[in-house]
Amino acid sequence: MIEAVSRRALLPLSVALAGAGLASAAEPLRAGEHGYALAAGVYRVDANMRIDADLKLAPGAVIEIAPGATLQLSGHFEAPLSRVFAGSGRVDLNHGRTPHAHPEWWGAAPGDSGRDSLAAMQACHAAHPVMQLLPADYYLSDTLVVERAFSRITGSGFRGTDGWQGTRLILTNGRGDVMRVGPRSRPPSVNDFPQNIEIRSLALCRSAPVDAGAGRQPVGLAASYLLYARFEQVSAAEHGTSFLLHGLVRSQLIDCVAFRSIPAVQGGQPWRGFLLDGMSDIGLAGGNASLFMTDCNATIGGNPGVSDSVGLLLEGAFADSFITNFEATAVAVGIRVDGQTARIGDRARNGHVNLHIRMPIVDQCGEAGIVIRDTSAHMMIDLAEPYVAVAPQGRAGIRCEAMHGSLAIQGGQLVGTTNSAAGGTAVGLLVNDSEGLQVRGLKILEHAAPVELSACRGFALQGWIGNPRHATPRDAALLRDCARGTVALLVVGRDRAFGGGVAIEGTARRLRIDTNGHDDAALSGGEDNRVRRRGRPVPVQGDSLFLDEA
Template identity: 55%
Template sequence: MKHDISRRALLPVATGIGWGAVGLFAGSAPAQANPQSLTDTPPTVLTPGVHRVDINLTIRGDLMVPSGTTIEIAEGRTLTLLGSFMAPLAHVFTGTGTVDLNRSRMVEAHPEWWGAAPGDSRRDSLAALKACLAAHPVMRLLAADYFISATFAVERSFCRIIGSGFRGTEPGQGTRLIMTGGRADVLRVGPASRPKTVNDFLQNVDVRGIALARTVAPDTSGEAQPAGLRAQFLLFGRIDDVSAAEHAVGFVARGLVRTTFTNCVAFRSMRGKQDNQYWRGFLLDGSVDIGLAGGNASLSLIECNASIGGDPKIGDGVGLLLDGAFADSFILGFETTGIATGIRVDGRADALAARGRNGHVNLHLTMPIIDQCGTIGIEIRNTSTHAMIDITEPYVAVAPSATAALRFDRMRGAATLTGGQCVGNMDMAAGGHAAGLEALDSHGLQTTGLKILEHSRPVVVTRCNGLSLRLLIANPSSRPGGDAISVSNCTAGTIAPLISGQDGAFATGVRFVGGSVQMHVDASGIMPAALDGNGPRVMNGDRPFSLPSREAYITVDGI
């Protein structure tokens, strides 16, 4: 049955490539997806002008739209295309009806067909982006700026959004989605509220090659901190080559299962209305029980980066924050530059209570690179007695203002630190007094092969138990004059350092301060020349331990 449509008819036209002019329209009922019929159906070539669709219409063959032609779809009506759609990257589809390309032969769709205005800051492209993604599971964006006034919410499964580059900061340098306000997230992947079960989460969403920006500084006065990308309640997601600049939080991950972020970048340089603004490069949110052991499950961050440029007056800036339950998180090659705290794991053990049993296991930080941290490089704090954490080959270089390269504060459970390098800053005039490794009120810390270079306080452990510290301390260029290792009120542990440096770099190798029991010290790796006046390798307060020439081990019990 052939349907006429008002104003101008959609008529098949011979194209000169062997197609005939035959009847095309399938009526209001959906066409049967018969591959042979699609092949045999000739294309429709529209004449220039406006074509109105007043019925539910299915076109089996290809549709060709010349420049300057639009298709107006009436409210409540749907135009379904099963073949290919050939049109310039211009506004083609108008009206309040919908377009369905989901069963077409199209590889991807472009939001320009729905009126997106790349490069035009005066026009809001949000509606066009939403219409495009609803019409086809793959949306292709140009190397241009798309301005939006509210959050672009991706709420369909099995879809892909592909940009043309993500590191650009100027027009034409890749694809940018630009929020024109300071309160809203730029992009949200996942539903606004938690579904009933994990199997009801959004599935298989792929976002890549896009920069998320905003025209004004984020407004951090409200409870919800505006993010570049907020991914939540998502199963099998991939976020690749996405940058998020000038937000309160670059990336938020909450309720993600088997999801990976690869080569994503968070950046902040824009100063807000108030000083000491909140900023997180990446936030893995496990603060609320959503039915997973952690806030996420099998979440991977691979070679992601967070940095600060200029002086945006950030208060407690953190490159990567794992907040609350953090089980099943795998962080590989995470890098930060110029941020107060590079990585913070805040287990909130008191608040999580029983959730800490399963929520504080299976965390892996592998080869993190923390450069010029202003306060702490990597901080692990307030974890439960069930915590199990592996940190492998970290690199931390501290700024003069830093207090510690590595800090464990109320870390209960077990944390293993394997290898790694802590590079200090010995500019005393600038306040270079950072500890290399600091542990406070912690249990179950094991280090093997950690190297601490040029720190005034290489190792400080206080009120800890169950320690095993096997590490290297070297100060070849400085003489801070303090203790290489300070131990206060600790129980049940082994300390086996290799200590070297300039002549008299340290006052002593290992000093026990206050009461410590069941501590075993292997002093054989402490070079006497690195100690002031070839002083004692091990001290109990102000009293040196006597080490016979053939005795290198000390068991400290009841100091």
């Protein structure tokens, strides 16, 4: 039972509660048998005060807290979703029985673009570890900073594109970041990183076009130096970089969405859906440590006028990153791993290992689906079951450039149907100046040039190449200036689908070619063109050929 307090005049809260039989406010208040209710009116808190009883506020009741004073509510607190706390003093709900707090209690104005809800959200976050948001728009004048350990912010939906379609935090300028989670600078040790921060089910947006005039790309969610963090069903739309991740340890991103469709103030700016920043040394092997990304998505819509749009960029030291079911649509590059070997120096030794990318989906990439470049001899990457469909203007399904170490591609599908039908010349697997490539079970469909390797060493290719409809004068595979490699491909397709099976140009040192899987009907010239050397057929004895010549 809640005992009512009917005083409506402007009076100290202690007086109102004392009228209900509580002790004086000069000492901590302790709950009796019942809780208490405040009727409409304004009640002052002039000094530190603790209420152990349950407290319920009727519509129109407001508690005004004086500067420097703290109101600690240790029982259960219940109030309408309107402003009930006023004044510059603090409210402390951290040790009570209230399951969560609402920023509306501090004056947040859902759906009102003319009112700034930033201060209300900051006060709410300080007062209670759990902040619950309505399915509405909250307008912010500056970045919402979240550094409190063991805290959670939960919205009511993250894919809405209009008001009252889920929860949207909308920054009212084009230069700032919408939300920063974690400290800007590195704490002394990993155990000092803020722990167990969760952000769920909300969208991070802005009401003004991206403005990179300050020399940096504005960010939707910037997360840094966190331990056991979790971001689930968070979308970030219309930013220079949607998600910037640095120094996250044993943390997760689940079902998060990056999107861009509106041009920036400055045209031709780059766009990053998710950026895993490993460029600076933070005392870890990679830029993050045990970072798990699952079911995340990056998409370009319309014509935002960006350059070099990348769905997921891992830059510098990328160790201990685990990417599962990542999807990118209509971007230039779906996933780019850029080792930046020279720039990170000795950090590449431990920073270029333990990267696992499983079942990525890249649809209609404008340049390349997956790019691996500039990695050190210590690099180890596992790429499992990729799907890439190349857009008409695309250049490659998977591209490797200046790659050293070991990349293993297991299974997967590279689809060039749209590209080849539009007269495109995309290469399914394009590799240059690289070593340590291992391919097993990769399927390459309807490409003008299925496989091209140049200046590659120490590789093994085993897979399927098929052009059931598209005919190309190129060979199914081209090896130029390559050494220490084995090639065993199943080559099938329509009659004379390919100019030949495997073409070898330039030097050929210790190359072994297995032609047993070539369908001669799919090759122009049939059996004689299973292998061609400088444009001329090379006799193959027993379906296998070994070449070691300059």
